[in-house]
Amino acid sequence: MRGQGHGHNELSGTVHGAAVQAGTVYGGIHYRVETGAEEQIRQIPWQLPPLVRITDRTVELDALERHRARTAHEGYPALAAVSGLGGVGKTAVALTWLHALSPHFPGGQLYADLGAQSPNGPAAPDEVVGRFLRTLGVSAKQMPSALADRAALYRSLTASRRLVVLLDDAATAAQVRPLLPGGQNVTAVTSRWRMPGLIVDGCYALHLEPLATEAAVELLEITLADGRVAAQPEEARALVKLCAGLPLAVRVAGARLAARPRREITTMVRALTEERGRLEALAIQGDHNVRAALDLSYQGLPPEAARLYRLMGLHPGSEFGTPVVRATLASDAADVLDLLHDANLLVDAGEERYRFHDLVRLHAASKAEEEELPQERVAALRRMVDHYLATATRAEEIVDPQHRTMPRSYGAEPVIMADLGDDAEGALDWLELELPNLMAVIHRARPAGFPAVAWQLADALWPLFLRRKFYDQWRAVHKEGLTAAEELGDTAAQCRMLTSGGVGELGLGSHERALEMFERAARTFCTSGNALGYARTLNYQGLAHQRLGRLDKAAKLFTRAATELPACGDRRAGGLARLNLADVALARGLLEQATTDADAAYTTLREAGDMYNAARAATLLGRAYLARDHLDPVEDLLSTALSTLRGMAADYETARTLESLAVLAERRGQQGLARDYYREALELHSSVSRSESADAEAVRAQLARLEGHAVD
Known part of the structure; x- marks a missing residue:
């Protein structure tokens, strides 16, 4: 047992009294954000x-x-x-x-x-x-x-x-x-x-264990609450025995009878007895006797509710919002959702989100298998998949408009997206909220016959992974995306999965693995005669060597990239190479070179409209000036970068900029301001990934130095 070093409050009393289960209610976690x-x-x-x-x-x-x-x-x-x-x-x-x-x-x-x-x-x-x-x-x-x-x-x-x-x-x-x-x-x-x-x-x-017969009869009596159990005691006993004493089965059967106040219990007994072979066989395996009771509830649904029930049983994830329901039906389904909720076949998870109880979802999927034509099942799944792919792509465009979005493959029917507005943080929040569903779609796409969706949706998740560092998911979806691209023989898609996935491996600390992926992409580009793609891999390879401590090798690769990328028509990527060169030069103590390269990167990236990386370059340029003790231009550079990065919800880069502002404040003797910057940087670093924990510890040490004690 786990001991606690605190006192305790004794609580006396015991839970007493007979009660009847009226159902099992599940729900999501609800929260409300307040200021402060x-x-x-x-x-x-x-x-x-x-x-x-x-x-x-x-x-x-x-x-x-x-x-x-x-x-x-x-x-x-x-x-x-x-x-x-x-x-x-x-x-x-x-x-x-x-x-x-x-x-x-x-x-x-x-x-x-x-x-x-x-x-x-x-x-x-x-x-x-x-x-x-x-x-x-x-x-x-x-x-x-x-x-x-x-x-x-x-x-x-x-x-x-x-x-x-x-x-x-x-x-x-x-x-x-x-x-x-x-x-x-x-x-x-x-x-x-x-x-x-x-x-x-x-x-x-x-x-x-399941309920004894008399307890199950009591449950049925309270569920009906109309005297039928007292009037038909033997039939009631027969019914709960057919339900195998499982409270959920008894409740569903009772709810069905309660909706038909003139129907005798005998009618329900006959209905279950007609499926007795199936019911008894399934009861041996555990939960499947509930399926027979759910069949009866399902049969009472209006046609439109029954169809939604079946189709949402095909949903790849465990929880879904109303936009994907609209996409699945290609119409507004609010009233139908309410019917399923009222029938206890759908759980309201809050915030216009729903989910099935696990057994009910299996039942819904089986009904889709039984009653929907194969082409209808494929079409419904495709509408769901297209909804997630299109909305994720829109989120990608909002958060990172400079990301080179590759073509997307949609089905023949119109695509219905969720409304994300234009706010970058809101788009990131949607991607994070739907990440379990998006991953489920990626893993489902290839077996379902939509292999292109697997790599395209992984590609659309780039800004979420880059900003919020879900590294394990990053690795998983790019692995599946690469497999799908290989199955398709799509070399461009393979290279995208290798390079984007390799950046995730860098975040995980798997630098050698990342280098192998970048080098494989380089060979593929070279074989296909794609000079621009090959030049871009030079940048990636340089990053891997930089992380491995091979700064000379990294500098050579970045220098080549800075020359070859503009020659191939990609000045923006050339600016990124100069930014990486500046970072290496600063690490090697080559301060004038770092200043020159960072300034060139800043200018190029601003002209290309890449404000995110321009802000990164401004921060690096500010750091280079600080290292040279040239303080005059630093505040304007860092303040501009800070404003840009905050607006893009780029927490890690924002933290790095705050650290530089803290250094500047210290140089000017503004100790209190420096502490404030460090505290905010620490909060941001702590919200990012485990690979950045060293950065958090470094900031913590600076705070401890300024405050004269350890910082929690």
Whole structure:
């Protein structure tokens, strides 16, 4: 168990009373950003889904409460894992326990669906803890990128709170551990699998079995609430037996009957009995008896709702917004979404986003397989894919208009995009929000017969990866994109995946691997006679050698690139080569050369309209002047760069500019201003990737020097 060095408050009382499960409610994490870090951190989240009634779980709830009381007495946090069959009521039990504790835990409630059954794989812990941190008031600029840093910040922010946490549908103990809060808080984990690995964390393991017949009949009686169970007790018993005692199956069957107040229970029994062979066979495998109950709910849907249900079962990701629904149907679907939500077949995740319960999604996909023609399924998936590709490409254009967008391949039908406006940060936020779906599309595209989409969508994600440093995803999508480009025999696409993917490898610290990718692209360009493409790889190869500490080799490659790129018609790329030359010269102490090259790069990039890289060049030129102790031109250069980079949501480059401004302030004796610049730079560095942690530590050391003590 994990000990805590703090006192504790004893909480007495036990959860009592018979109750009936009315359903399992899932929901996304909702957060609201307010101005001011202190105000954000003071906000109290109340994220638990609504309390649902359960039956025949008194023994289990008593056991959970005994565990909590014991850990509180011993000074440990309470951690419990509730496991069992899908639809058995794990979430309902956890909610009953945690809701009862909430009055004694005023710090709030956190909730996350960890998506063990998601077709795209379980939720990544870094994404989940990132959402928790945003809920607790951490801004995007304050957000660390590395999982370890996010988890540490999360534990720090929760150490002094009194809160309860529900981690729903977990896949593994490793997925759960980074999401455990600090302090003496209470965490419940639900999973379809037993999780012995959590025992080392002081976890109490509780396994739920299906309801006994009488408890299931009680659930059915409360669900109907109209006297039919009392009037037809034997039929009610037969019905819940056909549902195998699973609360979800009983609830769905009861809801179907409740919608038909004149229908006898016998009618529902006959309907299930007619599929008894299938129902009993599927019940052996666990959750599939729920499929029979869902079939009955599905059959009662209006045609337009049934079609949307089927088609959204084809969606590659686990959660979707209304724009992709409109794209899938090629029409407004708000009323139909409401019908599916009211039928408990779709969960409202907030912010006009929805998701299926995992079993319901499988059921929807099976209905699409059964009832939609193959060409209709392909066309619907293509409309979804085109929506994501077109919107991501638009986001790419907004954030990085200088990125050389390669041609995109769309289907024959009109493409419907989400409205992103013109704000760069908003476009980046959309890319980050949809990143799980975009990755799911990339992995789905090639098997589905759309291989070009895989590399094109990976290409569209360039500005997100460059600005917000999702390095693991960067590597994964470019690997899949490269495979797709190779399958197509598209050498231009292969080279783009190699060069863009190689930059991601540099960020991951895999410099030799990056160099191999750049050299492979160079050979491909050379073989195909593409002189411009080959010249561009000189720049990339130089970056790899620079990261490997081979500054002489890097300088030679950058010098060649600076000459050959303008000769091939790309003055902008030549300006980038001069920028890289200046960086190497500054590192080698060649200050006059660094100043000359940085100034030339600044002029060229401004003339080319590449304001992002022009701002980078201005910062480097300012650093070169600082190194030469020429302070007069520095402030104007750095202030201009800072304004540009902030407007582009380029946090890492903004931080580097702030560091240079801090140095300038120190040279002028403005110690307080220097500290302010360093503090802001540290916040930005901490929000970027793990590969930039050395930069964060360097800034931290400067702050410690100025303040005379270590900086947290």
